[in-house]
Amino acid sequence: MNKLADIESMLPKMKSGDELIKSLEIKPDYNESIRKENMAVRLMKLSDIYNVYVPSRMTEEIYYKLYLALVYSIRKKTTKKAVLQQNENHKAIMAQEYRGIIGGADSLLIAGTSGIGKSTAISRAISLISDKGVMELDVPYSFIIPCVVVQCPFDSSVKNLLLEVLRKVDERIGSNYYQNAIRARATTDMLLGMVSQVSLNHVGLLIIDEIQNVVNSKNGRGLIGMLTQLINDSGISICMVGTPESVIFFESSDYLARRSLGLQYQAMAYNEDFCNICNVLYSYQYVMHYTELTEAITEWIYEHSAGIVSNIVVLLHDAQEIAIMDGTETLDISSLNKAYKNRMALLHDYIAPSIQKRKSTATIRKKADKIHELEEKQDFIEETEQENLIALLVAQAKQNSTDIVKLLQENLIVMEVSV
Amino acid sequence: MITYFSEVYPDELLYSQLARCYVKAGYPAYIYMAEDFFQDKKVRPDIEFINTLTPAALQIVTKEMPMREIILKHTMFPYYGRFIEKERRDRAYQTLIGMKGNYNNLLPKVKSCRDRFLRYCPLCVKADRDKFGETFWHRNHQITGINVCPIHRCYLKNSEVVISAKASPILHHAEGIIPQKDNVEMVGNGIECEVSKYVVAVFQLDLDMDSDVNIGEFLHSRIIGTKYCSARGKKRYMELLHKDFMSYYERLSENRITELWQLQKIFTNDRSNFVEVCLLAYFLKVQVDDLVNMKVPDVPLDEIFDAEIKRLHDKGLKYPEIAKRMGMSYDSVKTIGNGRYGIYQHRKENPQKGGVRAKDWTKLDDEYLPLVQKAIQRIENDESSMPKKVTIIGIERDVGLPEGSMKKMPKCREEIKNHSIPQEQLWAKKVVWAVRKIQSRGQTLNWKHIRDLTNMRNENFQTCKPYLEMYADNEMVDGIKELL
Numbered sequence: 050m051n052k053l054a055d056i057e058s059m060l061p062k063m064k065s066g067d068e069l070i071k072s073l074e075i076k077p078d079y080n081e082s083i084r085k086e087n088m089a090v091r092l093m094k095l096s097d098i099y100n101v102y103v104p105s106r107m108t109e110e111i112y113y114k115l116y117l118a119l120v121y122s123i124r125k126k127t128t129k130k131a132v133l134q135q136n137e138n139h140k141a142i143m144a145q146e147y148r149g150i151i152g153g154a155d156s157l158l159i160a161g162t163s164g165i166g167k168s169t170a171i172s173r174a175i176s177l178i179s180d181k182g183v184m185e186l187d188v189p190y191s192f193i194i195p196c197v198v199v200q201c202p203f204d205s206s207v208k209n210l211l212l213e214v215l216r217k218v219d220e221r222i223g224s225n226y227y228q229n230a231i232r233a234r235a236t237t238d239m240l241l242g243m244v245s246q247v248s249l250n251h252v253g254l255l256i257i258d259e260i261q262n263v264v265n266s267k268n269g270r271g272l273i274g275m276l277t278q279l280i281n282d283s284g285i286s287i288c289m290v291g292t293p294e295s296v297i298f299f300e301s302s303d304y305l306a307r308r309s310l311g312l313q314y315q316a317m318a319y320n321e322d323f324c325n326i327c328n329v330l331y332s333y334q335y336v337m338h339y340t341e342l343t344e345a346i347t348e349w350i351y352e353h354s355a356g357i358v359s360n361i362v363v364l365l366h367d368a369q370e371i372a373i374m375d376g377t378e379t380l381d382i383s384s385l386n387k388a389y390k391n392r393m394a395l396l397h398d399y400i401a402p403s404i405q406k407r408k409s410t411a412t413i414r415k416k417a418d419k420i421h422e423l424e425e426k427q428d429f430i431e432e433t434e435q436e437n438l439i440a441l442l443v444a445q446a447k448q449n450s451t452d453i454v455k456l457l458q459e460n461l462i463v464m465e466v467s468v
Numbered sequence: 469m470i471t472y473f474s475e476v477y478p479d480e481l482l483y484s485q486l487a488r489c490y491v492k493a494g495y496p497a498y499i500y501m502a503e504d505f506f507q508d509k510k511v512r513p514d515i516e517f518i519n520t521l522t523p524a525a526l527q528i529v530t531k532e533m534p535m536r537e538i539i540l541k542h543t544m545f546p547y548y549g550r551f552i553e554k555e556r557r558d559r560a561y562q563t564l565i566g567m568k569g570n571y572n573n574l575l576p577k578v579k580s581c582r583d584r585f586l587r588y589c590p591l592c593v594k595a596d597r598d599k600f601g602e603t604f605w606h607r608n609h610q611i612t613g614i615n616v617c618p619i620h621r622c623y624l625k626n627s628e629v630v631i632s633a634k635a636s637p638i639l640h641h642a643e644g645i646i647p648q649k650d651n652v653e654m655v656g657n658g659i660e661c662e663v664s665k666y667v668v669a670v671f672q673l674d675l676d677m678d679s680d681v682n683i684g685e686f687l688h689s690r691i692i693g694t695k696y697c698s699a700r701g702k703k704r705y706m707e708l709l710h711k712d713f714m715s716y717y718e719r720l721s722e723n724r725i726t727e728l729w730q731l732q733k734i735f736t737n738d739r740s741n742f743v744e745v746c747l748l749a750y751f752l753k754v755q756v757d758d759l760v761n762m763k764v765p766d767v768p769l770d771e772i773f774d775a776e777i778k779r780l781h782d783k784g785l786k787y788p789e790i791a792k793r794m795g796m797s798y799d800s801v802k803t804i805g806n807g808r809y810g811i812y813q814h815r816k817e818n819p820q821k822g823g824v825r826a827k828d829w830t831k832l833d834d835e836y837l838p839l840v841q842k843a844i845q846r847i848e849n850d851e852s853s854m855p856k857k858v859t860i861i862g863i864e865r866d867v868g869l870p871e872g873s874m875k876k877m878p879k880c881r882e883e884i885k886n887h888s889i890p891q892e893q894l895w896a897k898k899v900v901w902a903v904r905k906i907q908s909r910g911q912t913l914n915w916k917h918i919r920d921l922t923n924m925r926n927e928n929f930q931t932c933k934p935y936l937e938m939y940a941d942n943e944m945v946d947g948i949k950e951l952l
Contacts, residue, residue, distance in 0.1 A: 050532075129600070129601035130601070131601075132600060132601030132602050133601050133602070135491065135492040136491060136492075136602055136641075136643050136644070138494075139491040139492070139644070140644075142494070142495075142496055187531060187532070188475045188532065189472065189473060189474045189475045190470075190472065190473035190528050190531060191471065191472050191473075192471055222469075222471050223469045223471070224469055224471040225469065225500075226494060229495065229496050229497075229500045230496060232500075233496035233497050233500070235496050239496060243494050243496055246492070246493075246494035247494045250471075250472050250492070250493070250494065251471070251472075
C-alpha cells in the first residue's frame with residue numbers, strides 16, 4: 050500500500066556523474082553505410098541530427114536543481130501544515146477569508162538566450178525525474194504528477210494560466226478540474242484556491258515556460274504576484290523558464306528578485322563542451338564523402354553560430370542538405386558557408402562573425418530608392434573603372450566641404466563598421 | 469473521475485470522511501462532489517449510515533477496507549443493531565452493505581421531538597488538531613443518551629449541524645464548523661463518566677453478527693441468583709429492580725427509562741435501545757466482554773431446578789425438607805414435584821372459552837403453497853397487461869390472505885422470494901411487452917411510444933438493456949437498443 054508518508058521513496062533515484070550524462074544524452078543510431086544510400090534516403094535520415102542531444106554542464110545543473118526542487122515540494126506534502134493548508138484552500142474556493150500556512154517551497158528562474166537548449170535540457174531532466182510516470186497513492190487515494198509544464202500566456206492572463214494548469218493536470222490524471230471550474234464559472238480568486246488545492250494534492254513541480262511574456266504585458270506583475278500566492282498556498286516548487294529579458298524584469302524589485310534566484314545561461318564559450326558537441330554532431334554525416342572535423346572547422350562553426358547550439362545544428366544539417374542536393378557531397382567550410390549565407394541570412398545580424406555591423410549614420414532612405422541607387426552605382430562602377438575614384442571623391446568633398454561618407458555612399462556601396 | 473479520497477481516521481464517521489474529501493479534493497461546489505460519489509446527486513448525505521454510492525466511488529471507498537468493515541467501524545450500525553434480533557440485524561446489515569433497501573425501517577431509530585445535532589468533545593478536537601492537523605466527527609460522540617466524553621470526562625457540545633431529514637443536501641466538515649477555541653465543561657458527576665465509559669467500550673468492541681442470543685434472555689440470565697429473580701429463575705421482581713435502578717441512576721442527566729414497563733420491555737425483547745440496555749447491564753454489573761459476547765446457559769435454570777427437586781425426591785427426601793434446602797415454599801416444591809408446574813401457566817389453548825383461535829400456520833403454509841405457485845405463474849405469464857413484480861403483498865391479495873399472513877408462512881415466502889426479480893429486469897420485461905404491443909397495433913416503434921406505455925425514464929431504460937435478451941430474440945433486442 051503506497052502511503053503519502055513514503056512518497057519520497059517512490060521517486061527515481063537521483064543520478065550523478067557518468068550515469069547521469071549517459072541517461073541524458075540522446076544519440077540516434079548511425080551507420081557509416083548510410084552514406085552509400087541514394088539521395089532520398091540520406092535526406093530523410095539527415096533529420097536525425099535534430100534528435101541528437103549532447104548534455105552539457107547546463108543540463109546537469111538543471112537536472113539537479115529540478116530534482117531537488119521536486120523533493121522539497123514532495124516533502125512539504127507530508128507535513129501537518131499541508132493538512133491545515135488544504136482546509137484553508139477550501140475557504141479560498143468558497144470565497145471566504147483564508148491565509149497561507151504551508152509557505153513556499155522552492156521557486157527559481159532559468160534564463161538563457163534563445164536557442165541554447167534550455168527547454169530541451171529541462172525536457173530531458175523532466176523525463177528522467179518523471180521516469181516512473183504519475184505516482185499513485187493508496188493512502189490517501191491520490192495521484193502525484195512529478196512535473197507539470199505550462200506556457201505563460203502571451204497576454205500574461207492570470208485566469209488563463211490557472212485554467213491551463215488545471216487542464217494539464219486533467220490530461221495527466223483524468224480528472225475533471227478544468228471542466229468543473231468552467232461549469233462553476235469560477236472567479237480568479239476561486240480558481241487560485243482550486244489550483245492551490247490541486248497543486249498541493251497532485252503536483253510536485255510546476256514549470257512555467259516563456260515567462261518573458263510578463264515583461265511586455267501590463268498584467269505581468271499581477272501574474273508574478275499570483276504565482277507568489279500560489280507558492281504560498283500550495284507549497285509546491287515553481288520553476289520559471291525564459292529569455293534574458295525576463296531577468297531584467299525580475300531584477301526590478303526585491304520581492305521579484307527573491308522569487309527568481311536561479312540559473313542564467315548565455316551562449317557557449319569556445320571550450321571543451323563546445324568542441325565535444327561539434328564532434329558528436331559532425332560525426333552524423335550523410336554526405337557521400339566523409340570529412341574529418343578539424344580545429345579550423347570547429348572555430349569556423351563557433352564564429353558562425355555564436356556558440357548557440359540550435360545554430361550549430363541548423364548549420365550542420367542545412368550544409369549537408371545543400372551538399373547532397375547540389376551534388377558536392379562534402380561537409381566542409383564551403384558547404385557550411387553556403388548554409389550560413391543562404392539559410393541563416395536572418396540571423397546574420399545576431400551572429401556576424403568577428404565583425405559587428407553598426408547602424409548607418411546617414412539618414413535611412415526608402416528601400417525602393419536605395420535599390421535603384423545601388424543599381425545605378427553598379428553601372429557607374431562598371432562604366433568608369435577609374436582607379437582614382439576615391440581620390441576624386443575626397444578632393445570633391447574637400448572642395449565642397451561635404452561629408453565624405455555621404456559622398457562615398459552616393460557613388461559606391463558603403464558599409465559602416467564598428468572599430 | 470475521482471482523483472482524491474482522504475484516508476479515514478480512527479472512529480471516524482464515513483460521513484465525516486466524505487466531508488473531508490469534499491473539502492480537500494478541490495471541488496468548486498458540493499454538487500460536483502455529489503455527482504462523483506452519489507448515485508443520486510440530490511440525495512441528502514446520511515450522517516449515521518451510508519448513501520448509495522456510484523460504482524467508481526464504491527471502488528475507492530472500499531479500497532482500504534471492505535464495505536462490511538466500514539459499516540461496522542465507521543457508521544452507527546453497532547449502536548442501532550447490536551441488541552436487536554439476529555434476523556432483523558442481518559437484514560439491516562445486508563441492506564447497508566448493498567446500499568439498497570430501507571434500513572431505517574429495520575433499525576430501531578429513536579424518534580425525538582428535540583432536534584439532534586452532530587456533537588463533539590472540545591478536548592478531543594484539540595487532540596485531533598494536534599495529531600492530524602484537523603478534527604473530524606467521531607462516532608463515540610454521536611451516541612444518543614451519552615453526554616460525556618469517556619476519555620476527557622467533559623460534556624459533549626452540540627455543533628450547528630442538525631441531523632434531520634429536512635436538512636439541505638451538503639456535507640459539513642468538522643474542521644470548518646467547530647471553532648478553534650471552545651469552553652470546556654468538566655463533569656463533576658462520577659456515575660455520568662462511568663456510564664459513558666462503559667457504553668463507549670461496548671460500542672467500540674466488535675459486533676458478533678452470528679450471535680442469536682436475545683438481549684432479554686441474556687439479561688434475565690444475569691439476574692438469576694440476585695434479589696431481582698426468584699430462586700427457580702422464572703419470576704422477575706420488576707418493581708424492586710425498577711426502584712433500585714432509578715435510585716442508582718438518580719444523578720444521571722439523561723435516563724430515558726423512567727417507567728417500570730420500559731424496563732420490562734427490555735426483558736421481553738421489545739425494547740433494544742443501545743444505551744438503555746447498557747444502563748441496565750451496567751447496573752447488573754455485567755462486564756463489557758460478557759455483554760458483547762452474550763451467552764446464556766445451555767439448560768435453563770428452571771429445568772435444572774426442577775431436575776434437582778426430582779432428584780432429591782427420588783432420593784427419599786420429603787417435600788418440606790426439599791423446600792427448606794432449596795429455599796422455596798412447600799407449595800411450589802410440591803407442584804413441581806408432581807409435575808404440574810407449568811401446565812396452568814403455559815396453556816396455549818383453552819377450548820372451553822371463546823375468542824380468537826390460534827391458527828396452525830404450518831398447515832396453512834402447506835395448503836396455500838400450490839395456490840401461491842399458481843398465482844406466481846399467472847403473474848409471470850400474463851401478457852395481456854403490463855408485467856408486474858411478484859411481491860408478497862400482491863400474492864396475499866391474489867390468494868385471499870390477510871396482509872401480513874405470509875410472515876408466518878416460510879414456504880410460501882420462500883417461493884415468492886425465488887421468483888422475485890431485480891427492478892432492472894422488470895423494466896426489461898416491460899419494454900419487451902411494450903414493443904410487442906406497439907408492433908401488434910401497427911404503430912411506429914419509437915421511444916416515445918414505449919415511454920407512453922411503460923412510463924419509464926430514459927435512465928431506467930438504459931439500465932435494463934442487459935436483461936432484454938432474457939425476454940426477446942437478438943433481432944428485437946438490437947432494434948430496441950438502437951432506439952436510445
